[in-house]
Amino acid sequence: MTQRGDIDDIDSFHPAGCRGHRNQQRYRRSRGTTFLRPGPPGVGRDFNPAGKAKAEGVGAAFFEADLTDGEACKAAVAEAIKRFGRVDILVNNAGIQHVSPIEEFPEAKWRQIIDLMLTAPFLLTQAVWPSMRENGWGRIINIASVHAQVASPGKSAYISAKHGMIGLTRTAALEGGAQGITANAILPAYVKTPLVDNQIADQAKMHGMAEQEVIEQVMLKNAAIKRLIEPEEIAELVGYLSSDLAGAVTGASWNIDLGWTAQ
Numbered sequence: 001m002t003q004r005g006d007i008d009d010i011d012s013f014h015p016a017g018c019r020g021h022r023n024q025q026r027y028r029r030s031r032g033t034t035f036l037r038p039g040p041p042g043v044g045r046d047f048n049p050a051g052k053a054k055a056e057g058v059g060a061a062f063f064e065a066d067l068t069d070g071e072a073c074k075a076a077v078a079e080a081i082k083r084f085g086r087v088d089i090l091v092n093n094a095g096i097q098h099v100s101p102i103e104e105f106p107e108a109k110w111r112q113i114i115d116l117m118l119t120a121p122f123l124l125t126q127a128v129w130p131s132m133r134e135n136g137w138g139r140i141i142n143i144a145s146v147h148a149q150v151a152s153p154g155k156s157a158y159i160s161a162k163h164g165m166i167g168l169t170r171t172a173a174l175e176g177g178a179q180g181i182t183a184n185a186i187l188p189a190y191v192k193t194p195l196v197d198n199q200i201a202d203q204a205k206m207h208g209m210a211e212q213e214v215i216e217q218v219m220l221k222n223a224a225i226k227r228l229i230e231p232e233e234i235a236e237l238v239g240y241l242s243s244d245l246a247g248a249v250t251g252a253s254w255n256i257d258l259g260w261t262a263q
């Protein structure tokens with residue numbers, strides 16, 4: 001998709017001309033969706049039709065797609081190129097969670113999570129690659145997680161997908177180095193989004209705790225800074241990694257994890 005760099009609700013692509021000059025690195029967030037601004041129109045993709053109003057509200061185009069469907073991934077990129085001529089920036093962001101011990105983890109849920117959070121970023125990277133290579137410039141930004149470096153009980157599929165995303169990022173960085181394409185991953189700890197809201201209740205049930213105890217004793221247990229992260233704090237790093245100034249940065253894992261992995 002052409003991005004105006006949504007980092008939260010929808011994976012997105014930057015169209016032609018939206019390369020990262022510093023004055024383009026400003027964001028606007030409307031629930032779950034953060035777009036770079038100003039800049040030419042972008043395309044966001046999500047399987048939630050509610051994303052359409054959000055995207056159009058900030059001057060971006062919207063393409064409805066279920067990213068667990070490989071053909072839909074390819075069609076989304078084709079649509080972006082049809083509309084804007086090329087793709088400069090890809091942000092792989094869509095994600096879901098399912099909390100369950102391995103013994104009880106449903107196979108269908110495992111496959112859905114791997115399809116959405118590892119196979120779709122691969123297929124989207126593959127689909128945008130020719131455009132970035134032809135232009136000699138590209139930015140791939142993968143929204144991974146602190147769970148790409150550490151594990152927690154009950155999240156086997158999510159953690160496996162996020163660990164895999166680091167491997168994909170590093171491989172893309174090596175292959176893209178000579179072609180002007182960079183690839184980086186951002187690894188946040190808990191961010192204030194619906195994805196976290198939805199799992200507090202699940203974790204409370206799994207750990208036999210009250211929901212507030214889950215936030216304080218589970219989610220923030222390993223955090224040096226005892227608060228949840230604001231989505232804007234992630235968006236700012238997406239902006240930097242999308243910029244010309246980040247041209248020497250590739251294959252890196254950028255932790256925004258409240259000090260979780262410092263121990």
Ligand SMILES: NC(=O)c1ccc[n+]([C@@H]2O[C@H](COP(=O)([O-])OP(=O)(O)OC[C@H]3O[C@@H](n4cnc5c(N)ncnc54)[C@H](O)[C@@H]3O)[C@@H](O)[C@H]2O)c1
Nearest residue numbers: 009046047048066067093094095145188190191193194195
């Ligand atoms: N919130 C956190 O604490 C946190 C921490 C680390 C990493 N992350 C990562 O950040 C990314 C964004 O998560 P979030 O917290 O904003 O969650 P969110 O639930 O607010 O947003 C996820 C988005 O993905 C979309 N999506 C889900 N399934 C899809 C599908 N099959 N096809 C297309 N779109 C689909 C949803 O519609 C939603 O807009 C995810 O990759 C997540 O793993 C989040």
